[in-house]
Amino acid sequence: MVKEMIEHTPGGDGIILNLHPGQLRAMNSEKRFVAMLSGTQGGKTSLGPFWLAREIETRGPGDYLAISADYDMFKLKMLPEMLKVFEQTLQIGRYHPSVKVLEIRDPNTGEFWAEKADDEMYARIILRSAVAGKNETGVKGLESTTAKAAWMDEAGLPEVSLVAFEAVQRRLSLFQGRVLLTSTLYDFGWLRTHVYLPWLNGDPDIDIIRFDSIENPKFPKEEYERAKRKLPSWKFDLQYRGIWTRPAGQIYSDLDESVHVVTPFDIPDHWPVIVGIDFGAVHQALIWISQDPQSGKYYVFDESLEGEMSTKGHCRKAKDKAANHRRVIWYGGAASEKQQRFDWQAEGINVHQPPISDVESGIDRVTELIKTDRLFFFRTCEKTVSQVIEYSRKVNALGEVTEEIKDKSAYHMADALRYAVSGIDSLNVKQISHPSPNDKKFSSGSSRFSFNIQKGRFSGW
Template sequence: MTHPQNDGFYELTAAGLLRYHFHPGQWQAWNSTARQVCVLAGTQGGKTSFGPPWLHREIQTAGPGDYLVVTPSFPLLDKKALPEFRKLFEEYLALGRYVGSPSRRFEISEVGQRRLWGDSGRAYRTTVWFGYATDPDSLEAATAKGAWLDEAGQPSFKAESFEAIMRRLAIHRGRVLLTTTPYYWGWLKAQFWDTPGDDVDLIRFESIMNPAFPREEWERARRALPPWRFDMFNRARFTRPAGLIYAAFDVERHTCRPFPVPADWPRYVGLDFGGVNTAAVFLAESPDGVLYLYREYHAGEATAAGHAAALLEGEPGEAEAFGGAPGEQQWRDEFRAAGLHVRRPVVSDVEVGINRVYSLFAADRLRVFDSCDGVLDELANYSRVTDESGNPLEAIADKSRYHRLDALRYVGSYLIDEGTTESDWVAAPDPLEGLSF
């Protein structure tokens, strides 16, 4: 197969040597020896093009076996990561062939194995498997020696998927490369930006560090985009998105380490019903009136009896439970029959419920155990739809995703102090304030 001698990133010399033209940010990632390397880059900053060279070197180093390339979805794989992978592994290195069915994979040929390891690798089969992170169960299989995760910061790349990948790498202590733009505040921010653990390296570079990124486009984006969006997508900095609904929630002030909740503290449960997504949050009230969200639940494909049994397990006694929309009485009846009495929420209006939960955070009455990753992930991203100028509108973006926060709204509406009137609440910001139509 023919290929260009120099495409700006790869260069094939007259002597047949392949050279990479890395910019400084890519060089920093290349020289990292950490087991987990997270490349956080601005759009078109050169993050995806860096993945195949890194994986090629990892295969050379770790030897024959299985390797992974994982993207949030297969359409995203086909759009960018797979073409970049095939350009290096097929066109430039001629290491084997890509097979699209029944399982997406790249099989390294005998010739490719000799090129990688000489005669020592000929007796082993080496395959690069392509997976998607929307379904964590699809990533549970045999062991792997290394993995490249592209666009791992997208909302559809679940924390459970990353955990499944790390389990596959555990036997060989395989290294993992994550390449992404900071799309939202989620598990990746918490794990790599906020409190990176041992043997973790975060490399950040802006779009403009890529020599191929036009300065004119950088300046256009800086002028045209809202500052938070420009910082996120071009400067690769985590910033709070516009229209964040629970802006009163502060990670430092409103989270805490888990502790044994005394059995005599009053307990409350919020429930959001669903055939595929049933979610719950558990709160306990301390003697000084502070509410601690100490447990979360999210499961599907179970009967009401099955959910009720799982929810009641480990709880010291009966809790006051609230859940469901006004029209979901059948769900409440089925949970009651299964032993969990779920009451109708005291308010049905979504915005009123949001204001009540917002007021709990604003008054420093609600804290979340930092082990409740799902709740924290949703709190960081629960926001309004924005217009073309980045101004928040009234509608909630991706409203159907926030099952745990719906559950919190159902129970939080009840937990405002008795005797507190609506005029005493700290209201959530009006998304339409200041806009003219």
């Protein structure tokens, strides 16, 4: 019989945690950044509140953060788990819904300090969403907070940006607070480039805790085996094993993240820029590429994927960004999308039809630049990097790779990249003048943990 994760002691005055090996490794890790990456339903979210409780016991009074991917996940997943652990199980928390703060009792007196939501508290957990500006729980609400530890749940979801992760780190910088990242894997975004790959290269501050869904003893093995039979192996590895595996039939298989994904730097304003646009009412993608006139290398340095905005709005934002560069050339859309190009031209941006209209020829052009180490991507362009890795051809029932691109219409960033690269000859670097030196714009253990919940105290890790 599988034990429940939370078990009350015989006397009823404490609890015992029965952790599976993956959860135990996360609790025992002493690294500053602990990333718990596992298959779906692996028991990640259920561990987060207990990890935070231990941080509060260790680090004492102050602010702590619990960040969900978006408001729906906050309301349906994180909040119920937090209330269950802090209010019901440990009996040390009291939730203030008006400010989305969980107040923690003073462990010395067993009392709550606050009479109102904005009163001083012994400690508080600020619950927020990683989607800035969505409802009142956006990351913007964290900017005035100084915290001692943070838990980010489902950090690998596309909705959770690198900006959100960096905002959390800033809030923790004064106390050098620890971070727990819990997530199933969804794509090849910042969680891989900024956490997993640095760990792989020996970063002493990061710990990766990886395990399959079935390491959770409650996860049905039959369901695990069914998913293994039905899903492509790369997707099964992502969703049920916590492993980043490149898809079969990957189109840009020569991309080496350790070589072609680089740390961002300031693009000099005299470097020429080319912008690729994939038009769309809901998903309009822009890729910005600049060329180093000395080396001839190209850098994808900016990206955007936006919708529900007028052409005027898109153009206004694009022109504001282009103002930072002396020369910008624009390419966008398929051969048939003449009207979209006309619309942009009417707003003052002369968007050219890409010189290479054939998809396969455009792919060959991108592949050539990658294979010859002439095309590089800033780490901050996480959507583009993710799509370039996932861009793949369909695999038939025999496991053979076909010519057809899988889910082609979903890869807006990959299409915008192809449009931009097809026009790079127009940059004509040799004709671009270099700034003079006087140009002011130029610059060089055990799986059992006990809590004493009498009078709201908790201890005994």
